[in-house]
Amino acid sequence: MTQxxxxxxxxxxxxxxxxxxxxxxxxxxxPPEGIPWRPHTDILRYEEIAEIVRAxxxxxxxxxxxxxxxxLVRPGVxxxxxxxxxxxxxxxxxxxTNGVALKRHAHALAQAGLHRVNISLDTLRPSRxxxxxxxxxxxxxxEGMHAAQEAGLSPIKINTVVIxxxxxxxxxxxxxxTVDLExxxxxxxxxxIGQCGVVDEGWRDEVVTAQEIRDQIERVLGPxxxxxxxxxxxxxxxxxxxxxxxxxxxxxxxxxxFCTSCNRLRLTADGQLRPCLLxxxxxxxxxxxxxxxxxxxxxxxxxxxxxxxxxxxxxxxCAPSSKRVMSEIGG
Ligand code: SAM
Ligand code: SF4
Numbered sequence: 048m049t050q051x052x053x054x055x056x057x058x059x060x061x062x063x064x065x066x067x068x069x070x071x072x073x074x075x076x077x078p079p080e081g082i083p084w085r086p087h088t089d090i091l092r093y094e095e096i097a098e099i100v101r102a103x104x105x106x107x108x109x110x111x112x113x114x115x116x117x118x119l120v121r122p123g124v125x126x127x128x129x130x131x132x133x134x135x136x137x138x139x140x141x142x143x144t145n146g147v148a149l150k151r152h153a154h155a156l157a158q159a160g161l162h163r164v165n166i167s168l169d170t171l172r173p174s175r176x177x178x179x180x181x182x183x184x185x186x187x188x189x190e191g192m193h194a195a196q197e198a199g200l201s202p203i204k205i206n207t208v209v210i211x212x213x214x215x216x217x218x219x220x221x222x223x224x225t226v227d228l229e230x231x232x233x234x235x236x237x238x239x240i241g242q243c244g245v246v247d248e249g250w251r252d253e254v255v256t257a258q259e260i261r262d263q264i265e266r267v268l269g270p271x272x273x274x275x276x277x278x279x280x281x282x283x284x285x286x287x288x289x290x291x292x293x294x295x296x297x298x299x300x301x302x303x304x305f306c307t308s309c310n311r312l313r314l315t316a317d318g319q320l321r322p323c324l325l326x327x328x329x330x331x332x333x334x335x336x337x338x339x340x341x342x343x344x345x346x347x348x349x350x351x352x353x354x355x356x357x358x359x360x361x362x363x364x365c366a367p368s369s370k371r372v373m374s375e376i377g378g
Contacts, residue, residue: 049107050350054358060311061108063096064377065124066116067316071145072181073169075208075237076373079181089317093123095336097130099314102345104136106353108312112141112165114377116316119148125159132160139278141165143206143378147183149191157198163278164195165204170214171221179213202277204231204296206378209255215263218255222264225293233283233296234260238325240373257297261286264295271295282308300325306359312352313376320352324378325360327370 050058068084069077091099100111111131118124132140139162146166156164168188170176176185195203209215221232234257239250265271271286274294282305283296299305313321318333330352335344 048105050353052353052356054307054356056307056309056356057107058310058312058353058356059108060110060112061100061103062112062114062311062313062377063100064114064116064314064316064375065096065118065127066090066121067375068120069115069117069145069374070120070147071117071183073145073167074179074181074213075210078372082372082374085317089333091314091316091318091333091336093127093130095318095333096127096314097134098336098342099318099332099345099349100131100137101134102342103312103349104134105342106346106349107136109136110139110141111137112143114143116374116377117145117148118142119144119152125152125155125161128156128159128161143167144191145180145183146188146191146195148187150187150194153191153194153198153200157200161200163202163204164200165206166192166195167206167208169207169209170217171224172217175214202229202231204233204277206233206235208235208237209260210237210253211255212253215255215260218260218263219267222268222288222295225295226288226291228293230293231277231285231296232293233298235298236301238300238373240325240371240376254301256302257284257299258302261297300360304359306357309356312349312356315371315376320349321376322352322356323360324376326357328355328357330355 052058072079072081131137141163142161143165169179173185176183207221209218224230225232236254236256268288272289274285274287276285277294283298285294285296287294315321319329320332321329330348332345332348
């Protein structure tokens with residue numbers, strides 16, 4: 048049954064981090080040395096994730112996104128996709144991935160019932176990709192994107208985090224790609240989560256606002272027109288260049304928060320329910336599940352999370368703080 052929280056928001060979307068591990072170390076997400084991986088016993092088994100998603104679906108969750116860490120580094124993730132795809136009530140099942148291993152997995156994921164993917168890509172320049180991700184190779188992402196298209200995992204959205212002095216000189220290049228390619232590029236304002244080197248005390252200076260990005264694009268390529276929201280809805284506002292095949296979206300957690308329409312909950316890989324990305328409030332689902340809690344008890348805990356969901360984040364009032372880095376929460 049649909050749940051409305053105490054701030055009149057309908058909660059319909061669950062983001063599930065399937066692992067805290069990753070094959071990259073993006074500068075805004077993880078420290079260079081990585082983070083100590085949680086032991087396997089701390090990480091929810093696929094059956095445990097499925098049980099939580101089933102309980103959430105009974106509470107009106109219709110949309111599920113698998114994320115990480117990097118979801119494709121967890122062996123057998125297509126098995127989890129299959130379990131969730133078969134659940135009554137889930138009508139949108141997607142994944143956020145860095146795309147590096149997507150070529151190998153795209154077909155199996157589509158066969159298992161995944162609907163679509165978001166691919167994170169912050170630069171179109173090979174050497175810059177290596178320095179931003181510290182470990183990645185750009186051609187792998189393009190191969191992954193191509194494989195996803197072939198497998199029908201569309202519409203594909205491209206997530207581009209923009210950081211001042213790092214890649215803000217490429218926003219026009221990204222926008223230009225949308226003219227001839229069906230790219231749905233979404234520019235994301237960088238958020239201060241955890242301590243990972245680039246995004247720390249001076250984080251406000253790193254943020255390039257959506258307005259700045261839009262101005263830069265329009266100065267070179269002309270005015271953007273409003274575009275229809277593409278599948279999945281979410282907080283992005285979409286535009287397109289005249290006659291372009293693709294779209295350009297803006298996600299503005301910093302300059303214009305979208306908390307009043309936030310419809311989401313998050314589940315960390317170690318089984319903690321996080322009602323808000325930017326609040327450290329968490330509800331432990333793993334312990335009760337392992338002590339034998341039944342579906343109704345898990346539903347009650349999820350409801351507690353929904354009722355306690357903060358009205359908004361407070362990035363504008365206070366310094367960043369999180370006991371987890373972004374890769375542990377899943378974005
Ligand atoms: N590894 C996958 C990937 O990179 O797509 C999924 C996990 S990643 C944490 C999910 C999303 O969070 C990515 O699109 C990434 O760019 C974004 N992200 C990570 N750190 C961020 C930050 N500090 N501010 C804004 N977005 C961030
Ligand atoms: Fe890994 Fe994704 Fe974080 Fe990059 S953004 S370090 S790919 S989890």
